[in-house]
Amino acid sequence: MSELENLKSELKQINLEYTKIKDLPPAERGEFGRAMNQKKQKVLAAIAKAEEDLESENIAPLDVSAPCAPNEPVPVIKRGTKHPLMVELDRVVQVYADMGFNVMESCQLDDEFHMFDSLNFPKDHPARDGYDTFRTAENYIPPAHTSTMQHRALKKYRRALEDGGQIAVVIPGRVFRNEDADATHEHTFYQCEGVFVSKDATMGQMFGVLKQFFESYYGQKLNIKTQPGYFPFTEPSAELLIEKPESLGGEGWLEMLGCGMIHPNVLKTAGIDPEVYHGFAWGGGIERLVMLKYHLSEMRYFESGKLEFLEEF
Ligand code: DAH
DSSP, X not given: OOHHHHHHHHHHHHHHHHGGGGGSOHHHHHHHHHHHHHHHHHHHXXXXXXXXXXXXXXXXXXXXXXXXXXTSOOOOOOOOOOOHHHHHHHHHHHHHHHTTOEEOOOOSSBOHHHHTGGGTOOTXXXXXXXXXXXXXXXXXXXXXXXXXXXXXXXXXXXXHHHTTOOEEEEEEEEEEOOSOOBTTBXXXXXXXXXXXEETTOOXXXXXXXXXXXXXXXXXXXXXEEEEEOOOTTEEEEEEEEEEOOGGGTOOSEEEEEEXXXXXXXXXXXXXXXXXXXXXEEEEEEHHHHHHHHTTOOOTTHHHHTOHHHHTTO
C-alpha cells in the first residue's frame, strides 16, 4: 500500500471510531470529540501533502533543448499580419504624404453638426437621407463619410493660411452606412478624404493632384475624366473616373471618388473668409481602389475574416 493509501484508510478508521461518540456518557463526549478531531486534522494535512508530492513527481521537467521526435514535423507558428486593407490604406496615405499632405485621423462616432450642418446640408434636406446613416439611441452618428472631418481639418490648419501658407490634409477613416451588403457594397468600409485650401486653389490643380495620386498608387499612366455630381459641400461638384488600364483587366471607366470646390458656406462656418481663400476637397472608397489593383470582385471578403482570402496577401 502506498503512503497515500495508508493515510486514507487511517482517515476512514478515525471517521468510524468517531461514530462511537453517541455511546459515551455525555460528560465524556467533549474530550473524546476534541481528541478525535485533532487526529483527523493531522491525517488530513498529511494526505494533502502526500497528494502534492505525488503531483510534482508526475510533472516531467521541460527540456527546452530537446530535439523534435524524428518523424514529427516542426510546428509552424503562424504570426498575425496586417489586414490587406490596412496595408493599402498606408500606401494611399503615403502617396499623399509624399505630395506634401498632412494626415489626420477620422473618428468612428460623430454628431449631426459635423456630419451634416458644417457641410452645408440644409436642415431636413433629403440629401441627409441619401447617406443612410446609422444612429445611436443618443442620436450620435457613426459617420457615413470622411467628409465629417472637413470642418475639424479646416479649423485645425486655418492658422497656416494666416501665415501665408495653405491647408493640405488627407483624412483616412472607417465609415458606416445602413444599406444591404452585396459584392460592391458594405455597411462598413474605408474612405480617404482630401482637403486643400489656398488663395488661388483651382479645379485644374485638383485634377492634377488626383491624377498624380492614381498614377502613383497604380504605378502607371492613367486617363481620367469627370462627370457632374452633386454634393451640398462643394460647388461645382464632380465625380472622377479613371479608365481601366489593360494591366488591370482593361476596358471601361470606373467611378473612383466625389470631389469639387469647397462651398463658401463650409469655409465660412470654419472661420475662413471665402472671399479670400478657395479650396477643393475629395473623398473616395479605399476598397474600390484595392479591388481594382488585385482584380477582386467581392467587397464583402474584406470584413469577413475569411482566412483563405486574407492569406492570399
Ligand atoms: N463624402 C462624399 C461621399 O461619401 C464624397 C465627397 C464628395 C467628398 C465631394 C468630398 C467632396 O470631400 O468634396 O459620397
